Amino acid sequence: xxxxxxxxxxxxxxxxxxxxxxxxxVGREGGLSRLALSDADREMRDLFVGWCREAGLAVSVDEVxxxxxxxxxxxxxxxxxxxxxxxxxxxxxxRFDGILGVLGALxxxxxxxxxxxxxxxxxxxxxxxxxxxxxxxxxxLASGCFAGEYAVEWVHERPADxxxxxxxxxQRIGYRGSVPAGGRVPDAYFELHIEQGPILDxxxxxxxxxxxxxxxHGFLVEFxxxxxxxxxxxxEKRRNALVAAARLLVGVDDIGWEFAPSGGKAxxxxxxAWPNKTGILSxxxxxxxxxxxxxxxxADSMAGKVVVAVEAAAxxxxxxxxxxxxxxxxxxxxxxxxxxxxxxxxxxxxYTHRDLPSQAGHDAYFLARICPTAMIFTPCRDGITHNxxxxxxxxxxxxxxxxxxxxxxxxxxR
Numbered sequence: 382x383x384x385x386x387x388x389x390x391x392x393x394x395x396x397x398x399x400x401x402x403x404x405x406x407v408g409r410e411g412g413l414s415r416l417a418l419s420d421a422d423r424e425m426r427d428l429f430v431g432w433c434r435e436a437g438l439a440v441s442v443d444e445v446x447x448x449x450x451x452x453x454x455x456x457x458x459x460x461x462x463x464x465x466x467x468x469x470x471x472x473x474x475x476r477f478d479g480i481l482g483v484l485g486a487l488x489x490x491x492x493x494x495x496x497x498x499x500x501x502x503x504x505x506x507x508x509x510x511x512x513x514x515x516x517x518x519x520x521x522l523a524s525g526c527f528a529g530e531y532a533v534e535w536v537h538e539r540p541a542d543x544x545x546x547x548x549x550x551x552q553r554i555g556y557r558g559s560v561p562a563g564g565r566v567p568d569a570y571f572e573l574h575i576e577q578g579p580i581l582d583x584x585x586x587x588x589x590x591x592x593x594x595x596x597x598h599g600f601l602v603e604f605x606x607x608x609x610x611x612x613x614x615x616x617e618k619r620r621n622a623l624v625a626a627a628r629l630l631v632g633v634d635d636i637g638w639e640f641a642p643s644g645g646k647a648x649x650x651x652x653x654a655w656p657n658k659t660g661i662l663s664x665x666x667x668x669x670x671x672x673x674x675x676x677x678x679x680a681d682s683m684a685g686k687v688v689v690a691v692e693a694a695a696x697x698x699x700x701x702x703x704x705x706x707x708x709x710x711x712x713x714x715x716x717x718x719x720x721x722x723x724x725x726x727x728x729x730x731x732y733t734h735r736d737l738p739s740q741a742g743h744d745a746y747f748l749a750r751i752c753p754t755a756m757i758f759t760p761c762r763d764g765i766t767h768n769x770x771x772x773x774x775x776x777x778x779x780x781x782x783x784x785x786x787x788x789x790x791x792x793x794x795r
Contacts, residue, residue: 383496383498390782398487406424406470411476416471426556433506443562443563444526445510448507452506461567461568464504464573467479467510469510473768475767479513481575481773502568510556523562526562529564569716569719577761577766577767588732589781593713595646596710596711596712597672597710599708600691600707601668602668602705603665604625605700607664619699620698622665623662628697630652632693633647633690639686645680650670718753724736727780757788
């Protein structure tokens, strides 16, 4: 047998893999809580590595825990074509976000095995570590390291709320690999993902062709104040770091509403403080927020307003502020030739499809900085995601997975 235009994935096999995954790190009913480098993440990683080896792949793990399953090509010294996503989830995550991209890629390789088709170029499936950023900030941490955005040592030092560091947790779960993180240029990268938005589902379109990404700016901000008794201490002397962070996050939300008529969005994502107890003012806090817009100039304007809001919040609360970290991604980052190929295969396979932007963050954003990259979206019911009610029906999954199969082979055989 060989690869032909009527080749299709084995949907039942993919669904069985998704069901197995859904039993690891169970969260709220129907969902997952499989945070990066947790015991549940280790269990899922072990299962994935086993599946890769059963499929005849050579498995390697890099310094930041990214897992690669390599299928040799006919000309195995050529740069590989990568495809994948992430297996970690949010604290109240769904069964498909990221996971479909990794297990869908595995199904593509299994189908090529079934067909006996060896591509000219090698293929690598990738599970990127800590895409969500739910335990270690910022998001897409390990794919950013692979792309040269972050130093390995800096990544290893990222702290979790419980005091553990990224590097120590990698070591604890057995996934602190020895392969250098990055330093190589893949031939291309494909990422299959649920849309995480309502457009495809509302319009009953089978495949989303991702043309570009919303430009996004993220901020990690720290405030320092002074502890004092909440009863007798005068208002004019208070330096409450919790209030400073709260004022910032309300200000960020206001920025979102200011730009909402043109599609802008701003998120007050996280606030932590110390001691954060009754009867005492907090002398330390951190806030995480982000702004995004389809128009890069509007996104940049929103980011500028956030910087102003940081200083205003600190001054009003009598605190000092420091922006500890900033991250930016998105824009016209995807490769036109790969996007055209995906669009062509979607039409050739008889699927309804439409162009649309990606509004969420994805590992593909960092890969696009070093190699041609493209994304394929499946519908998800009502666009609900980062929620245990997240759902993609089998009929939603199959078309985009088949498009991935054909686009991947075209690229790997060229």
